[in-house]
Amino acid sequence: MLIPVGFEYLKPKNLAELDEAVRDGAFLISGGTVGVRLLKERIVRPKLVVDISEVEEAQGAKQGEGIVDLGAALKIYQLQRLSVNGPVSDMIRFVSSGIADPAIRTMGSLGGNIALADPSNELPVPLMLADASLLIYGQHRFHEEKIRGFIHGPHRTGLKPGEVIVRVRYKELDGYRWSYKKHFIRNLDHYVGISGAMAKVDSGKIIDLRLVVAGEAIMGFKYLAPERAIGARPSEAIIKEVAEEAVSGISPKSDRQGPSEYKVAVLKKLVELSVKEALGA
Amino acid sequence: MKVTININGKDYSADVEPRMTLVDFIRDVAGLKGTHVGCETGHCGACSVLIDGRPVKSCLMLAVQANGKRITTIEGIGKDGGPNEVQMALSSSKALQCAFCSTGFVVVGTWALEENGELTEDVIKESFIGNVCRCTGYEPIIKALRGVRKND
Ligand SMILES: Cc1cc2nc3c(=O)[nH]c(=O)nc-3n(C[C@H](O)[C@H](O)[C@H](O)COP(=O)(O)OP(=O)(O)OC[C@H]3O[C@@H](n4cnc5c(N)ncnc54)[C@H](O)[C@@H]3O)c2cc1C
Ligand code: FES
Ligand code: FES
Numbered sequence: 001m002l003i004p005v006g007f008e009y010l011k012p013k014n015l016a017e018l019d020e021a022v023r024d025g026a027f028l029i030s031g032g033t034v035g036v037r038l039l040k041e042r043i044v045r046p047k048l049v050v051d052i053s054e055v056e057e058a059q060g061a062k063q064g065e066g067i068v069d070l071g072a073a074l075k076i077y078q079l080q081r082l083s084v085n086g087p088v089s090d091m092i093r094f095v096s097s098g099i100a101d102p103a104i105r106t107m108g109s110l111g112g113n114i115a116l117a118d119p120s121n122e123l124p125v126p127l128m129l130a131d132a133s134l135l136i137y138g139q140h141r142f143h144e145e146k147i148r149g150f151i152h153g154p155h156r157t158g159l160k161p162g163e164v165i166v167r168v169r170y171k172e173l174d175g176y177r178w179s180y181k182k183h184f185i186r187n188l189d190h191y192v193g194i195s196g197a198m199a200k201v202d203s204g205k206i207i208d209l210r211l212v213v214a215g216e217a218i219m220g221f222k223y224l225a226p227e228r229a230i231g232a233r234p235s236e237a238i239i240k241e242v243a244e245e246a247v248s249g250i251s252p253k254s255d256r257q258g259p260s261e262y263k264v265a266v267l268k269k270l271v272e273l274s275v276k277e278a279l280g281a
Numbered sequence: 282m283k284v285t286i287n288i289n290g291k292d293y294s295a296d297v298e299p300r301m302t303l304v305d306f307i308r309d310v311a312g313l314k315g316t317h318v319g320c321e322t323g324h325c326g327a328c329s330v331l332i333d334g335r336p337v338k339s340c341l342m343l344a345v346q347a348n349g350k351r352i353t354t355i356e357g358i359g360k361d362g363g364p365n366e367v368q369m370a371l372s373s374s375k376a377l378q379c380a381f382c383s384t385g386f387v388v389v390g391t392w393a394l395e396e397n398g399e400l401t402e403d404v405i406k407e408s409f410i411g412n413v414c415r416c417t418g419y420e421p422i423i424k425a426l427r428g429v430r431k432n433d
Binding site for chain 2: 001002003004005006007008009011029032033036037039040049051053077100101102103104106107187188
């Protein structure tokens, strides 16, 4: 079956070619794992599809002076094999290995995973924990934006029409421990809950604790840095307090994935498990 | 738009509309009907093929995205003119009923065997997360493939 509405297709090799290619109403794809489905279902009906998967400025990974710099066109399977070091990079490798299935990981890209801002997209979790920056290009200029401010809500970001994420940069968090937990009902379905935690503990005291929760239970991404934990000793009480804070004010809708209270309970448990593991408690 | 895609070692060139998916190119332009179309959403794995040796879901890819690439479909899989280890294991254990899903399982299984050298239970469960079988069921497939090794 042909996709119902026809379009032109261009595949720029670099940002200069992208400038020439992009025009009003163009729709960008990289791997196309979600974009092609949006085209099939006529959720988007562009006149032009621009494939940015081979833009040379968005390729490759490098590390220098504590900063890791990833091309947004990197495929998820390439992230599984990243040859950069540090706890954030370890977490990205782990998260990537659990995304969807081997075929989706061959096709899907880092940039697509961030730009979609679907609450079940997983790569924003370690990147928000690391306070990563996005190098964005559009209208002949670059600008940088922190990923924590870039994702405004489910499927809503700071990207303007025609803008592309070119690179993703973060500082490694040496001395941190991390943990990542998620829960789903069916393979390849949306996640009920996701919880990622990073912590630094020194001489038995918490120096830093960061948490990102996502998934259907929260319908978005929430970053928390529970201040009351700082300086405290890791304990069951602290873990429970952080979990309470993470789920406070959320009221997911009941649907085929389960009732609202179930989703809240799942997320709470995931937070407890991940915070406990990150604290080494 | 003119595209040339190498499928199973042979170049297929055609003028196609950008809205044609890769699976349609494989089935309708190249005439290779072994790659099936199930869900069209990336969930069932019936349309799995290899691009440069790695699995992809050809229903979620445009044919123009695959321009210049090297693709292996079920018709290009086998060994010395006969079935390979994965095909042998599935057929000798009768781990297929209607076989609608089987071409996808063979394509992904062949990649998993190449990648890992042996199909352990963990490798099987992890590799086939995106392949659905609605009639044989997963236990017979896992049983048939568990322990299959690559023979060079
Ligand atoms: C069956 C299935 C299962 C999935 N399971 C998971 C899962 O377990 N975990 C998970 O995290 N995700 C999952 N996904 C979602 C998806 O595959 C990933 O998010 C993937 O990384 C998207 O990348 P892509 O290159 O394919 O995006 P595309 O489909 O090419 O693009 C998606 C959107 O992002 C935009 N975009 C892409 N790249 C850029 C860029 N560099 N700059 C700006 N905008 C850009 C496009 O314009 C488009 O709007 C799943 C998808 C499917 C179909
Ligand atoms: S038809 Fe492609 S995954 Fe189902
Ligand atoms: S054998 Fe019929 S769907 Fe798998």
